[in-house]
């Protein structure tokens with residue numbers, strides 16, 4: 001079935017503005033200071049990071065592992081597609097790439113009040129970034145994000161991995177549509193942290209993204225990605241924009257609930273400077289991680 005036009009009003013855009021990267025986001029150092037330097041970014045420069053996802057009332061992103069689940073209504077979905085026009089990159093973990101076969105483009109309708117006979121889709125597209133350390137995502141040329149890139153409706157993905165030599169066939173598919181693999185080293189203390197699974201350090205991921213000239217990134221999920229960024233890595237997050245849908249998915253869902261790493265008597269993270277914005281049946285919560 002054809003997707004309904006995704007329209008996001010000028011008034012709603014204005015309300016979101018304080019929570020978005022500035023239109024010409026300048027490079028940023030790791031200590032979060034702003035710089036207006038036009039020279040190539042240093043290794044410690046990071047992009048503006050927004051954490052954006054849709055959740056149920058019981059904190060679930062989906063009905064279960066591997067199940068693509070629609071939570072956002074039409075208005076909040078349009079908001080998400082507006083966010084996609086306002087970031088240079090869009091990021092998901094490999095779990096999401098496998099579960100959802102996502103497009104990761106913006107399909108925002110730019111024609112306010114048009115006759116709706118034709119839809120003029122936004123020109124600015126974010127660069128998809130997939131975190132896939134072990135190259136588990138068995139993508140093909142027919143995967144949605146590859147197809148959209150071929151059709152000029154989105155950008156080809158960059159896949160961030162720990163593999164130094166990705167399979168040649170995969171390289172061909174990816175590079176054929178304009179994407180590439182970005183190979184990084186594992187985080188130092190990873191073996192201890194997650195039972196032997198090799199991890200990527202978020203600061204290294206973000207630094208690599210910035211080195212590609214991408215000045216802002218919206219991180220959509222899934223749960224493992226969000227939980228890690230709300231935990232020990234929360235200092236890397238500039239803005240949080242959560243769509244809350246009025247539904248309970250029930251136990252067994254894939255949930256946002258970061259680990260209690262420091263002190264069990266204190267919350268893991270809290271938002272400050274909050275703004276609640278009803279959109280249709282949903283509400284969108286914007287804020288900053290209180291530091």
Ligand SMILES: NC(=O)C1=CN([C@@H]2O[C@H](COP(=O)(O)OP(=O)(O)OC[C@H]3O[C@@H](n4cnc5c(N)ncnc54)[C@H](OP(=O)(O)O)[C@@H]3O)[C@@H](O)[C@H]2O)C=CC1
Nearest residue numbers: 053054061062093094095096099199200221222223224225
């Ligand atoms: N409602 C919403 O807004 C959204 C919902 N979703 C849903 O979320 C679910 C997927 O979530 P989930 O299963 O948690 O998967 P994720 O998309 O979070 O991917 C998790 C995997 O990504 C890799 N990864 C993530 N962070 C790191 C890191 N720092 N270093 C190395 N590897 C890393 C790991 O791969 P490996 O195991 O190979 O090491 C990990 O298993 C799906 O059902 C999807 O539909 C997803 C996005 C948004």
Ligand SMILES: Nc1nc(O)c(N)c(N[C@@H]2O[C@H](COP(=O)(O)O)[C@@H](O)[C@H]2O)n1
Nearest residue numbers: 054069070071072080100102103104220
């Ligand atoms: N904002 C939002 N609302 C939902 O209800 C969702 N299920 C998601 N999921 C995210 O969007 C990706 C799918 O994007 P495409 O429509 O295929 O471009 C999915 O992979 C999740 O990252 N988001």
